[in-house]
Each structure stands twice: as structure tokens, then as C-alpha cells.
Amino acid sequence: LREPLTPELRDEVRALIVQHKVIFLRDQHITREQQLAFATQFGPPVIHPLQKLKETQRKEDLPQGMHTIVPPTAEYGHIPKRRTWHSDGSWTYPVAFASFLRGVEVPEVGGDTIWVDAGAIYRGLPDRLKARLEGLYVTHEYKELALSGISHPIVAHPAVINHSETGEDLLYVDFIMHPWIVGWDRADSEALLSEIYEEVLRPEYHLRLKWKKGTLAIWDNRSTLHTAIHDYGDYPRRVERVVVGSNDVPSRDPSKRFVLPA
Numbered sequence: 001l002r003e004p005l006t007p008e009l010r011d012e013v014r015a016l017i018v019q020h021k022v023i024f025l026r027d028q029h030i031t032r033e034q035q036l037a038f039a040t041q042f043g044p045p046v047i048h049p050l051q052k053l054k055e056t057q058r059k060e061d062l063p064q065g066m067h068t069i070v071p072p073t074a075e076y077g078h079i080p081k082r083r084t085w086h087s088d089g090s091w092t093y094p095v096a097f098a099s100f101l102r103g104v105e106v107p108e109v110g111g112d113t114i115w116v117d118a119g120a121i122y123r124g125l126p127d128r129l130k131a132r133l134e135g136l137y138v139t140h141e142y143k144e145l146a147l148s149g150i151s152h153p154i155v156a157h158p159a160v161i162n163h164s165e166t167g168e169d170l171l172y173v174d175f176i177m178h179p180w181i182v183g184w185d186r187a188d189s190e191a192l193l194s195e196i197y198e199e200v201l202r203p204e205y206h207l208r209l210k211w212k213k214g215t216l217a218i219w220d221n222r223s224t225l226h227t228a229i230h231d232y233g234d235y236p237r238r239v240e241r242v243v244v245g246s247n248d249v250p251s252r253d254p255s256k257r258f259v260l261p262a
Contacts, residue, residue: 022218029214034214111211138156171200
């Protein structure tokens with residue numbers, strides 16, 4: 001991955017990401033700059049609003065568009081107890097396309113990442129839940145930005161979307177972004193989302209990665225959710241990420257899809 005891809009190879013890799021939803025490349029001992037250069041062949045980098053703030057706190061100087069992800073014990077002072085299944089860039093508009101995450105320092109035991117297939121979840125829902133989800137919009141609210149003094153709008157997307165490239169129906173709820181069904185009472189919204197969340201936890205929909213140094217994971221954020229497992233004590237786990245954007249605004253009805261100009 002140190003060298004630029006030909007347009008043909010880039011398109012082939014992109015097609016594999018969309019088809020398989022998540023792919024892994026082992027033994028990619030590349031620099032931050034090489035990782036960023038590789039990822040941005042697939043789209044513009046998503047500049048995270050908290051990047052510079054966290055860089056200052058950690059005394060780092062990362063390339064613009066790259067984020068370091070460290071254990072919650074170091075970043076937040078505690079292990080989060082809320083739901084952690086999420087999609088990178090669901091809170092942006094348009095939404096992010098893909099994430100490129102590289103293992104820099106990883107524990108010998110633990111620290112795995114798990115992805116869930118959002119299409120398989122939707123197909124596995126009972127018909128009564130599919131019917132209830134039709135026409136609903138769910139908020140994607142990045143409250144941590146407001147807590148850091150950064151202004152950012154709350155966006156809402158359909159609870160079920162149609163993938164703009166494959167046509168697959170997908171559950172599109174980001175459980176770390178404080179979801180709320182638009183127009184619903186809070187209690188009723190939480191009751192339905194809790195029922196959906198139980199489906200997300202079913203292991204038959206999961207793919208689990210054992211990290212090694214130099215592993216690069218790439219996934220389509222529109223068709224997956226993911227979470228990291230914090231089971232490695234105080235080991236200094238460190239992975240570095242680039243998220244690339246798209247011009248895709250999620251839609252339930254492909255005939256009414258709105259795509260921003262490139």
C-alpha cells in the first residue's frame with residue numbers, strides 16, 4: 001500500500017469493500033502518511049471536529065484527516081457502559097463511505113473489533129418490526145461535540161435505508177449517537193430501539209477480528225456497525241483511523257435518492 005493504486009485496481013478494491021462490507025489486509029507496516037494517501041484514493045478525508053482538541057491533549061501532531069483511537073480508560077477516564085455499536089460518520093451530511101483502521105500497538109490477548117452486517121439484521125427482523133420501522137427517521141446526535149464546546153447540527157436518517165450501490169435494505173441506527181425516533185415519545189422510542197438492539201447483539205450477524213500489528217481493516221459504514229471489545233486491562237492499545245466521505249445522503253426509496261454533486 002505504499003504505492004498509488006491504478007484507477008482500475010482502486011475500483012476493484014472499492015467494489016470488494018462494498019460487496020463484502022469489511023475486508024482485512026495483514027502485514028501493512030506503513031506510515032501514517034502512506035495510510036492517509038491510500039485511504040483518500042477512495043474519497044475525501046472526514047475531518048473530525050475533535051481531532052485537534054484531542055491532539056493537543058495527547059501532545060500529538062497527526063496528519064489532517066487521521067485520528068488516533070486509544071483505550072477509553074485513557075481518553076474518558078472510564079469504560080463506557082452505554083451501547084457502543086456504531087457507524088463512523090453517520091452524524092455527517094452526507095454520510096461517510098469507508099473507514100481505514102490500522103493496528104499500531106495491539107495487545108497479545110483481547111482488544112478485538114466486531115462488525116455486524118446491517119443487511120442481515122434487517123432481513124432477520126420479524127415482519128412486525130419491519131412494518132414498524134417503515135417511514136421512521138432516527139436522530140444521529142453527537143453530544144460529545146457540544147460537551148466540548150463545538151457546535152454541530154443533529155441529523156436524522158431513515159431507520160431503514162436502501163444501499164445506493166447494491167440496492168440492499170439495511171438497518172441504519174447508530175447506537176452510540178443517542179438515537180431517538182423523530183416525533184415519538186422518548187419512552188416509546190427507547191422501547192422499539194431496545195428491541196432492535198437485541199437483534200444487533202446476535203452473534204450470527206457478527207464478524208470478529210483479532211488484531212495484529214500492521215493489520216488494516218476497511219469497511220463500508222453504510223452497511224455495517226462495529227464495536228471494540230475492552231477486555232485487555234491497561235495495555236496501551238492504539239489504532240489509527242482515516243474515514244473517507246461520500247456524496248451519499250441515505251434514502252429508503254431508491255427512486256427518490258438525493259446524491260450531492262461530487
